[in-house]
Amino acid sequence: xxxxxxxxxxxxxxxxxxxxxxxxxxxxxxxxxxxxxxxxxxxxxxxxxxxxxxxxxxxxxxxxxxxxxxxxxxxxxxxxxxxxxxxxxxxxxxxxxxxxxxxxxxxxxxxxxxxxxxxxxxxxxxxxxxxxxxxxxxxxxxx
Amino acid sequence: xxxxxxxxxxxxxxxxxxxxxxxxxxxxxxxxxxxxxxxxxxxxxxxxxxxxxxxxxxxxxxxxxxxxxxxxxxxxxxxxxxxxxxxxxxxxxxxxxxxxxxxxxxxx
Numbered sequence: 162x163x164x165x166x167x168x169x170x171x172x173x174x175x176x177x178x179x180x181x182x183x184x185x186x187x188x189x190x191x192x193x194x195x196x197x198x199x200x201x202x203x204x205x206x207x208x209x210x211x212x213x214x215x216x217x218x219x220x221x222x223x224x225x226x227x228x229x230x231x232x233x234x235x236x237x238x239x240x241x242x243x244x245x246x247x248x249x250x251x252x253x254x255x256x257x258x259x260x261x262x263x264x265x266x267x268x269x270x271x272x273x274x275x276x277x278x279x280x281x282x283x284x285x286x287x288x289x290x291x292x293x294x295x296x297x298x299x300x301x302x303x304x
Numbered sequence: 305x306x307x308x309x310x311x312x313x314x315x316x317x318x319x320x321x322x323x324x325x326x327x328x329x330x331x332x333x334x335x336x337x338x339x340x341x342x343x344x345x346x347x348x349x350x351x352x353x354x355x356x357x358x359x360x361x362x363x364x365x366x367x368x369x370x371x372x373x374x375x376x377x378x379x380x381x382x383x384x385x386x387x388x389x390x391x392x393x394x395x396x397x398x399x400x401x402x403x404x405x406x407x408x409x410x411x412x
Contacts, residue, residue: 168408171407171408172408174407175403175404175407175408178403178407179400179403182375182396182399182400183396185379186375186379186382186392186396189379189383190379190382190383193383195382195383195385197389198389199389199392199393199396201389202389202393205393265400266400266404269393269397269400270397270400270401273393273394273397274397274401
């Protein structure tokens with residue numbers, strides 16, 4: 162049976178490959194002045210572009226927090242507020258990334274290749290259950 | 305059916321006009337066929353090369369490599385606008401599927 166670490170690395174590699182491939186394609190097309198890029202496609206727009214928007218928002222928030230932290234201005238929010246807002250921001254970013262990569266890996270191929278939605282749902286349920294069970298096995302036996 | 309001639313149908317003298325000439329008769333068929341030929345050639349080339357050298361071969365890495373090569377060619381074709389965006393996205397999707405199969409199946 163496959164190890165959780167191997168599966169996790171494979172999924173991360175797959176996500177990185179796909180996102181970088183789409184980013185490369187959109188970047189090349191935009192730099193060469195093409196009017197209709199693959200970013201205009203509705204599914205890529207709803208997955209990849211929302212993913213990059215979430216990351217851009219996080220970058221802006223992190224930069225403003227860094228500027229506020231380095232300035233001599235007294236903090237306006239309490240310590241607990243800062244901690245909870247930070248956790249929520251990180252959680253929102255990670256959730257957006259997971260949903261964006263899921264859309265690229267599952268929704269895009271099934272829509273373009275005409276695979277029925279039932280099969281996609283069954284497959285994604287099996288994969289999610291397998292990952293959960295693998296994570297549980299790591300917790301129980303450390304394997 | 306008579307084929308169109310270059311001198312009466314070539315509107316410009318750029319590379320794009322020349323390469324787009326097959327699309328005048330066979331729109332959306334010629335370059336997807338070229339892409340499929342590239343995919344098939346690279347797949348069989350890498351597969352049988354590995355089989356010849358190692359005595360055994362795995363088809364999934366060959367398909368993944370062919371997917372990368374075909375995607376690169378599709379991006380180049382899209383830059384000179386001889387394939388549509390739908391064709392490019394379909395090529396990328398096929399590449400994603402084979403990379404996923406390669407990375408997520410058990411390694412030998």
